[in-house]
Each structure stands twice: as structure tokens, then as C-alpha cells.
Amino acid sequence: MNPLKEAVCIFINKLFDKFNKLLYKIIFFWVKIIIKISTFGLHFQYKLKNMTRFRLLLLITAFLSASYGFSQYTDVINSNRPGESMSAFAVGKDVIQTELGAYLIQEKHDLLLSELNGFGTDVALRYGFLYDQLELIGNLQYQKGLYSNLLEEKNIEGFKKFTFGAKYLMYDPNRNYKPKVNIYSWKANHKFNWHYLIPAVSVYAGANFSGNSPFNYSIEPKISPKVMLISQNNFPGSHVFVCNIFVDKIATENPLTGYVVTYTKGIGSDWSVFLENKGVQSKYYSDSILTVGGAFLLNFNTQVDISISKNFKNTPDILYGGVGFSWRFDANYKDTLDRVPEDERIAKQKAKVAKEKKRLEKEAKKNSKGKSGIKKEKK
Incomplete structure (x- = not known):
């Protein structure tokens, strides 16, 4: 191998080794967190054993x-x-x-x-x-x-x-x-x-x-x-x-x-x-x-x-x-609409306004028919 190419490869390899060591430290940090969570889970296991089947099923369903x-x-x-x-x-x-x-x-x-x-x-x-x-x-x-x-x-x-x-x-x-x-x-x-x-x-x-x-x-x-x-x-x-x-x-x-x-x-x-x-x-x-x-x-x-x-x-x-x-x-996929709370509030408000507008239009229509009938009787 060319000495220059070999030196470049060695340098890059050392650079990536340092990068790998840094990322492995992050991995071990996450492993420690998982172990702590697992320890808490063992402590929590006693409560799970004493749960009724119905409550346990309810908990799993709520999580999923x-x-x-x-x-x-x-x-x-x-x-x-x-x-x-x-x-x-x-x-x-x-x-x-x-x-x-x-x-x-x-x-x-x-x-x-x-x-x-x-x-x-x-x-x-x-x-x-x-x-x-x-x-x-x-x-x-x-x-x-x-x-x-x-x-x-x-x-x-x-x-x-x-x-x-x-x-x-x-x-x-x-x-x-x-x-x-x-x-x-x-x-x-x-x-x-x-x-x-x-x-x-x-x-x-x-x-x-x-x-x-x-x-x-x-x-x-x-x-x-x-x-x-x-x-x-x-x-x-x-x-x-x-x-x-x-x-x-x-x-x-x-x-x-x-x-x-x-x-x-x-x-x-x-x-x-x-x-x-x-x-x-x-x-x-x-x-x-x-x-x-x-x-x-x-x-x-x-x-x-x-x-x-x-x-x-x-x-x-x-x-x-x-x-x-x-x-x-994706032919079997059925879209599920998920609105944030603010969108839900706005949607409800718009529906309420539309309903009220429709009601007022009906009342106006009835009133206009009543007025036209009165005019015909006078004639």
C-alpha cells in the first residue's frame, strides 16, 4: 500500500475510533438508565401481581x-x-x-x-x-x-x-x-x-x-x-x-x-x-x-x-x-383524523356558527312567506 494512503487511512481510522468511543459512552449512559428503570419495574412488580385481571387489562389497553x-x-x-x-x-x-x-x-x-x-x-x-x-x-x-x-x-x-x-x-x-x-x-x-x-x-x-x-x-x-x-x-x-x-x-x-x-x-x-x-x-x-x-x-x-x-x-x-x-x-388503510385541542375547539365553534346561521336562514324564510301572504289578503 502507498505510504501516504496508509497514513491517511490510519488517521481516519483513529478519528472514527474516537467518534465510536464517544457514541459508546452515550450507549452505556442509556443502558444505565434502562437498568434503573428495570429496577423500578421490579419494585413495581409486586403491585402488578396484586392487580385484578380486569385492572391489568385496562392498564395495558390504556397504554396501547x-x-x-x-x-x-x-x-x-x-x-x-x-x-x-x-x-x-x-x-x-x-x-x-x-x-x-x-x-x-x-x-x-x-x-x-x-x-x-x-x-x-x-x-x-x-x-x-x-x-x-x-x-x-x-x-x-x-x-x-x-x-x-x-x-x-x-x-x-x-x-x-x-x-x-x-x-x-x-x-x-x-x-x-x-x-x-x-x-x-x-x-x-x-x-x-x-x-x-x-x-x-x-x-x-x-x-x-x-x-x-x-x-x-x-x-x-x-x-x-x-x-x-x-x-x-x-x-x-x-x-x-x-x-x-x-x-x-x-x-x-x-x-x-x-x-x-x-x-x-x-x-x-x-x-x-x-x-x-x-x-x-x-x-x-x-x-x-x-x-x-x-x-x-x-x-x-x-x-x-x-x-x-x-x-x-x-x-x-x-x-x-x-x-x-x-x-x-395501502388500499386497506383507513385514515384517522387527529386534531389538536385548539383545532377541536375551532371546529366545534365553526359547526355551532353554521348551525345558528342555518336556523336564522330558516326563520327569515318563514317570515318572508308570512309577509307575502298578508300582502295577498290585503289585495
Whole structure:
């Protein structure tokens, strides 16, 4: 390798290592919070045991339906592709969405003097289940490649990933929120609104079913859990920031922790570009991967995309790129109207005014008929 290129790679690798360490500190901070919440949950468990079945059912129903009627359905398709992060919002109740992709991959390991060249495909199936906030997600990734080193050359193929889980939107800052309008100041209406810094928050829980995959670094059980915390900020000007913090392959010999940070910018009504960084850390493998790409909206329910990814180390050196296609079926979706309290008050007031106006029109009509009858009698 060229000494200059090697020095640049080492510098960038160190830079990303520092960035990864900072983000892992954030991860452990969240883990501590989760542990504290879990401790409180154990203390609260005694009360749950003493609850009647009816009260417990009522509590669960109230939790699930706390934001019932809040629609996450959008006019255009909302795909997770081409990045690897998961958005906080669901597709909408009874909406089916499929996201397909194909890619080419090249890996080179300078220490092992090995190389892998191959291709793969990935499929994601998303379904809005029961509520607009709840989504069932299945992910399947299949890869085939030629692996070679100084001693051998062989084909490796199989399912690299097979996961199934559910995502639920816990909090949306824009629900029941209506920005105040200052009719006296243009500047006040166009200044930065700090409310945009409050993210939408979702949680994901699922399981891996790829225990016998030839791409695993160690022998793993057939099923292993995966959990993830998801946040999303939608800023004015079609700027979207998504952050995923996850723990994968829990209770195995090689548990995996990591993050995915994605920035997306909409360009016009059809185009969007994105920049993404993914960091992972485990017993056998740690890496940071940078991805860039874009997507084009063919119609309200169809999207195509392209992306390329690269890491900044040579153990292994990874380069892959691909194209994708997303499509949704929303014929079964029934829109649910959710008004903020102020809108409800205005709507009721308008209905009351319209009713009163109708009543006055009827009275005026009756009076006019009465007057015309009196005039005829006089004649």
C-alpha cells in the first residue's frame, strides 16, 4: 500500500475510533438508565401481581391506545432504504410495505491475506399491525461469494441475517402540538423553533434466526434477542436526522453493540440524498462504515435507490454498493383524523356558527312567506 494512503487511512481510522468511543459512552449512559428503570419495574412488580385481571387489562389497553387515532401514514412512501437505520415512525395500520435490494461486496484482509468477492440480496417486509404506532418487521439477507487465501479457495453462501421483530412509537413531539403564530412579527415566526430538537422515540424488540450462518464469527444459538432504541428529528427544509442504538445477539458468545446515525436531505418533491455512519463493536469484530446514497420517488407508493459504503481499516477493508426498490400497498388503510385541542375547539365553534346561521336562514324564510301572504289578503 502507498505510504501516504496508509497514513491517511490510519488517521481516519483513529478519528472514527474516537467518534465510536464517544457514541459508546452515550450507549452505556442509556443502558444505565434502562437498568434503573428495570429496577423500578421490579419494585413495581409486586403491585402488578396484586392487580385484578380486569385492572391489568385496562392498564395495558390504556397504554396501547394512549395515542390511538394518531395517524403516521404519509402521502408518499416512507422507506428505510437505502440506509441501514430504522425510522421511528411506522407505515400505518393495515399498510404493507416491501423493501428489496441487491449489492456487490469486496473484502480484503491484510493480516490474514484473504479476500472475499461476492453479491447479495436483502428483503424487508413491514406491516402496520393493530395500531398506527405498531409495526411488524421481517428482515432477510442472503449472500454468496468466493473466499480465497494462501491455502484455499471456496464458495461461501447462506443467510447472513434473518430477523423478525416489532417496533412501537412511544413518543411523538408533534402530536397535539401547534406552533404559535405571531401576527405582529415576521422575525418571530421565522426564527429557529427549539421544539424541533425534541425527537420522536420508538423502541424495537426482535430476534435473530441465523444461528447456523456461515458468516458468523462464532457458534451461536439458533435464536438470539435484539433490542434497539430509535430517535428521529424532522427539521424544516426537509432535513431528517435518525439515530439507532442497538444491542444484538444478546446472551451469545459474541454480543454486538452499535449505533447507526443517518442524515437525509430532501431535494424537491422526488429526490433525496443521505449520509450515514454505522459503528459496531463485539468480541471478534469492530468497525465503522460510512455510506452515501440517494433515492428517487417514482410515484406516491414506489421508490428506487442507490448507495455505496466503505470502512476505513484494512482488517478487513470493506467496499460494497447496491441498488434497491421499495413499494407499499395501502388500499386497506383507513385514515384517522387527529386534531389538536385548539383545532377541536375551532371546529366545534365553526359547526355551532353554521348551525345558528342555518336556523336564522330558516326563520327569515318563514317570515318572508308570512309577509307575502298578508300582502295577498290585503289585495
